[in-house]
Amino acid sequence: MRRARPLLESLVAVGIGLIAGGALMLPFRYHPLKAYQALFQGAFGTPHDVMETLAFATPLMLTAVTFAVGVRAGLFNIGAEGQMYIGAIGAVFAASLLPLPPGLHILVATLVAMICGALWSLVPALLKIWRGVHEVISTIMFNWIAFHLATYLAIYYLAEPGRAERTRPALPTARYPILAEGSTLTAVIFVAILFCLAVYFLLWGTRMGYEMRLVGENPEAARYAGVQIGQALLWSFLIGGMAAGLAGASQIIGRPPAWSLYATLGNVATLGFDGIGVALVGRNHPLGGILAAILFGALQHGGRFMEYHAGVVSELVRAVNGLIVITLAIPELWTLVRRRLTL
Amino acid sequence: MGPRIEMRGIHKVYPDGTVALRGVDFRLGPGEIVGLLGENGAGKTTLMKILSGLLQPTRGEIRIDGRPVRFRNPADALRAGIGMVHQIFTLVPPYTALENIILGQEGSNLWLVKDRARDQVQRLLEEVGLSIPLDTPMELLPIGVQQRVEIAKVLYRGTQTLILDEPTSALTPLEVDELFRFLRRLKEGGRSIVFITHKLREVLEISDRIVVLRNGRVTGEISTREATPELLAEWMVGRAVVPRVSRSPHPPGEPVLIVRDLEVIGDLGLPAVKGVSFEVRAGEIFGIAGVEGNGQSELAQALGGLRPIHRGEILLDGKPLPALTPIEAYRRGIAHIPEDRLRFGMALNFEVAENSILSRQWEPTFLRGWGRLDWPRILAFTAALLQRFQVIAPGVRAPARSLSGGNQQKLVVGRELAKEPRLILAVHPTRGLDVASTAYIRELLVQMRDAGKAVLLISADLDEVLELSDRIAVMYEGKFLGVGPVEAFTREEIGLMMGGIVPQGRAV
Numbered sequence: 001m002r003r004a005r006p007l008l009e010s011l012v013a014v015g016i017g018l019i020a021g022g023a024l025m026l027p028f029r030y031h032p033l034k035a036y037q038a039l040f041q042g043a044f045g046t047p048h049d050v051m052e053t054l055a056f057a058t059p060l061m062l063t064a065v066t067f068a069v070g071v072r073a074g075l076f077n078i079g080a081e082g083q084m085y086i087g088a089i090g091a092v093f094a095a096s097l098l099p100l101p102p103g104l105h106i107l108v109a110t111l112v113a114m115i116c117g118a119l120w121s122l123v124p125a126l127l128k129i130w131r132g133v134h135e136v137i138s139t140i141m142f143n144w145i146a147f148h149l150a151t152y153l154a155i156y157y158l159a160e161p162g163r164a165e166r167t168r169p170a171l172p173t174a175r176y177p178i179l180a181e182g183s184t185l186t187a188v189i190f191v192a193i194l195f196c197l198a199v200y201f202l203l204w205g206t207r208m209g210y211e212m213r214l215v216g217e218n219p220e221a222a223r224y225a226g227v228q229i230g231q232a233l234l235w236s237f238l239i240g241g242m243a244a245g246l247a248g249a250s251q252i253i254g255r256p257p258a259w260s261l262y263a264t265l266g267n268v269a270t271l272g273f274d275g276i277g278v279a280l281v282g283r284n285h286p287l288g289g290i291l292a293a294i295l296f297g298a299l300q301h302g303g304r305f306m307e308y309h310a311g312v313v314s315e316l317v318r319a320v321n322g323l324i325v326i327t328l329a330i331p332e333l334w335t336l337v338r339r340r341l342t343l
Numbered sequence: 344m345g346p347r348i349e350m351r352g353i354h355k356v357y358p359d360g361t362v363a364l365r366g367v368d369f370r371l372g373p374g375e376i377v378g379l380l381g382e383n384g385a386g387k388t389t390l391m392k393i394l395s396g397l398l399q400p401t402r403g404e405i406r407i408d409g410r411p412v413r414f415r416n417p418a419d420a421l422r423a424g425i426g427m428v429h430q431i432f433t434l435v436p437p438y439t440a441l442e443n444i445i446l447g448q449e450g451s452n453l454w455l456v457k458d459r460a461r462d463q464v465q466r467l468l469e470e471v472g473l474s475i476p477l478d479t480p481m482e483l484l485p486i487g488v489q490q491r492v493e494i495a496k497v498l499y500r501g502t503q504t505l506i507l508d509e510p511t512s513a514l515t516p517l518e519v520d521e522l523f524r525f526l527r528r529l530k531e532g533g534r535s536i537v538f539i540t541h542k543l544r545e546v547l548e549i550s551d552r553i554v555v556l557r558n559g560r561v562t563g564e565i566s567t568r569e570a571t572p573e574l575l576a577e578w579m580v581g582r583a584v585v586p587r588v589s590r591s592p593h594p595p596g597e598p599v600l601i602v603r604d605l606e607v608i609g610d611l612g613l614p615a616v617k618g619v620s621f622e623v624r625a626g627e628i629f630g631i632a633g634v635e636g637n638g639q640s641e642l643a644q645a646l647g648g649l650r651p652i653h654r655g656e657i658l659l660d661g662k663p664l665p666a667l668t669p670i671e672a673y674r675r676g677i678a679h680i681p682e683d684r685l686r687f688g689m690a691l692n693f694e695v696a697e698n699s700i701l702s703r704q705w706e707p708t709f710l711r712g713w714g715r716l717d718w719p720r721i722l723a724f725t726a727a728l729l730q731r732f733q734v735i736a737p738g739v740r741a742p743a744r745s746l747s748g749g750n751q752q753k754l755v756v757g758r759e760l761a762k763e764p765r766l767i768l769a770v771h772p773t774r775g776l777d778v779a780s781t782a783y784i785r786e787l788l789v790q791m792r793d794a795g796k797a798v799l800l801i802s803a804d805l806d807e808v809l810e811l812s813d814r815i816a817v818m819y820e821g822k823f824l825g826v827g828p829v830e831a832f833t834r835e836e837i838g839l840m841m842g843g844i845v846p847q848g849r850a851v
């Protein structure tokens with residue numbers, strides 16, 4: 001019952017977003033219904049399309065967790081982007097340079113990426129806990145540092161010989177199996193969903209999650225309850241970092257055809273920032289984030305079909321998508337803002 | 344010369360239904376210092392916020408030099424020459440004193456006018472005799488100087504009538520003397536001053552006339568020359584005889600809590616509790632009365648493990664307590680009903696069940712392996728708690744937000760009492776509650792006493808302290824001015840001590 005309200009609000013928001021997007025198309029003489037039909041069919045029309053939509057959704061549900069688990073502990077952690085770069089670099093390193101037996105190799109590469117992501121969140125976490133440095137500032141800085149570090153490592157140490165535009169591809173032993181011939185969806189999506197479920201269980205089913213949420217809801221009550229606030233914040237950062245690292249890995253060892261990192265970081269860039277929007281649409285809930293990520297994936301994958309089949313120019317497709325996302329994020333943004341104002 | 348100000352028949356009902364003022368008349372002559380006296384919640388701040396345009400009266404009128412006026416906002420009042428320095432400072436810490444003084448001037452860009460304003464500010468400071476280092480950031484200035492900046496800021500706007508809300512609460516005695524010298528000088532310059540306080544000695548020293556408020560009404564008005572502390576104290580606290588709740592007349596047992604020479608530092612870095620000693624015995628309620636802000640919060644926080652002890656010691660059942668944490672305090676048998684449930688005691692967006700284990704979330708009772716919460720057990724515990732303490736809630740999984748204030752407090756009180764403590768620390772346990780919840784919570788505290796627990800009651804509500812306590816102390820400026828059985832004091836004597844004056848023949 002109590003979870004139903006946010007879900008209902010989000011559904012209403014989807015409706016409003018679609019109507020608003022339709023209204024945006026009208027003056028340009030496109031037919032909104034036809035366009036949406038193309039969008040929907042493109043995203044979910046065939047099993048292949050469903051899988052592509054899910055492939056897009058995979059990293060997003062993870063970077064959404066990074067943001068959501070931060071908000072639950074009262075943080076505005078926007079460091080998923082950088083943590084994801086470092087996770088991706090870690091994955092490239094473990095997957096392409098370490099010769100390991102099959103099975104173990106996937107495991108090691110995945111864990112290395114998650115640890116790299118977590119380590120990258122450690123400095124902002126400690127700055128926050130020890131010196132009170134606001135996490136927005138420090139995570140933005142660390143996003144930039146990560147960007148340049150990852151680019152540097154990709155070009156100078158991990159580049160594929162003879163093909164400077166990308167890193168060495170993951171060895172076949174480190175690649176998640178593709179789920180269907182011709183699809184870019186791999187088994188990494190199960191790891192991603194498991195991770196979201198685990199965070200959900202952690203937040204609502206354990207003492208640690210209880211204390212993290214209490215710090216987010218009311219830090220003074222947390223102190224009164226004997227919670228070590230620094231520890232709770234540290235865990236929120238680290239879990240977020242692990243999620244982002246895993247998101248990075250999912251694009252390296254879980255996404256054909258590249259199986260590598262582009263030197264421009266083009267195949268991972270903005271996934272971390274997009275996660276913020278996904279988290280807001282998913283009401284900062286790890287499971288809501290899965291649904292929201294699928295929606296985002298559908299907009300991305302299906303959006304292309306709006307262009308082919310309904311002839312909507314791609315700029316407008318993006319504008320319509322943006323409008324839908326903004327409308328969807330409003331309920332959660334509103335609660336965040338209201339909390340800031342009243343407490 | 345300042346104007347003649349008159350407030351007539353002022354009523355104020357806050358949006359939440361609290362009646363703060365019930366027909367107050369107040370006047371202020373030119374070149375006069377009026378002391379506005381009263382205990383917590385008497386309505387002093389509300390009355391002056393109305394005069395300074397921050398609040399609108401529900402009923403009543405304000406006249407200046409005989410003409411009725413309406414202030415829609417503080418700017419209106421400032422235009423009429425009325426300005427208020429609030430209890431809580433409103434300065435921007437990293438800005439310099441000068442920037443703070445000129446900040447918010449209508450239609451001015453801080454950086455453009457700064458140099459021009461400097462001369463003006465300097466002249467004003469010389470005229471009124473204030474010395475302020477203008478280029479030092481506020482956060483580096485001592486509290487006393489920060490307050491001067493607040494005053495300068497108000498005067499800079501051309502204020503002829505200055506209202507000061509409890510201006511001495513954070514000042515050292517030396518700073519108080521300086522403030523008083525300065526106020527006299529302002530008065531000689533023709534300005535009028537309203538001085539809000541609960542401290543009898545100060546109001547007797549600085550004012551020309553004293554107006555006493557209690558419970559939203561003026562209970563007395565007198566020229567300071569004719570006033571005595573005894574009379575003022577009586578006006579402040581009334582003389583009503585409080586009915587005592589029925590209780591079993593058993594003698595108290597062994598001391599459970601012994602506090603020796605305790606010193607605690609407050610938020611401002613100054614001592615807030617300045618060496619208090621007392622004991623609370625099993626089967627008694629020990630009540631600490633006093634106007635809020637005299638160190639009670641810090642004392643409670645120290646006992647609850649939320650604030651370090653600077654000096655002195657705390658013994659529980661004869662054993663000294665180490666550096667306390669909230670969890671350690673609970674382990675040793677201290678339950679803490681915190682002073683503000685919304686701030687410390689609960690999380691409104693948490694479920695009732697989650698709130699019912701707040702501060703006990705680490706206990707093995709509520710956990711399974713791997714730190715997992717044992718939900719079936721927690722829900723059963725909550726259901727039992729709601730039943731035992733008559734908490735009315737839509738359900739154990741409803742958000743605490745959906746409970747009424749009284750039921751939220753019953754939940755907090757019940758949660759703490761269910762800890763089966765040795766000592767119950769109850770801080771303002773019924774503040775802001777409806778009559779029924781108040782009566783019920785008081786009854787619970789007496790039941791605990793009768794069951795042999797030690798209860799330390801800290802309350803700004805004098806009636807509550809008198810009604811419940813076996814022994815009492817009155818706290819003033821971090822010290823106890825009187826300790827003894829409740830029968831040993833008259834209400835008037837307590838009123839005097841709340842105002843900082845120890846009655847004749849009662850030196851502690």
Ligand SMILES: Nc1ncnc2c1ncn2[C@@H]1O[C@H](COP(=O)(O)OP(=O)(O)O)[C@@H](O)[C@H]1O
Pocket residue numbers: 357358359361362363381382383384385386387388389390
């Ligand atoms: N913003 C508010 N909303 C509701 N009630 C209030 C508010 N401010 C004060 N009160 C209530 O009004 C009464 C008078 O408060 P106040 O004027 O602050 O008293 P004083 O300054 O004499 O301590 C108290 O009962 C207080 O709880």
Ligand SMILES: [Mg+2]
Pocket residue numbers: 387388389430508
């Ligand atoms: Mg006040």
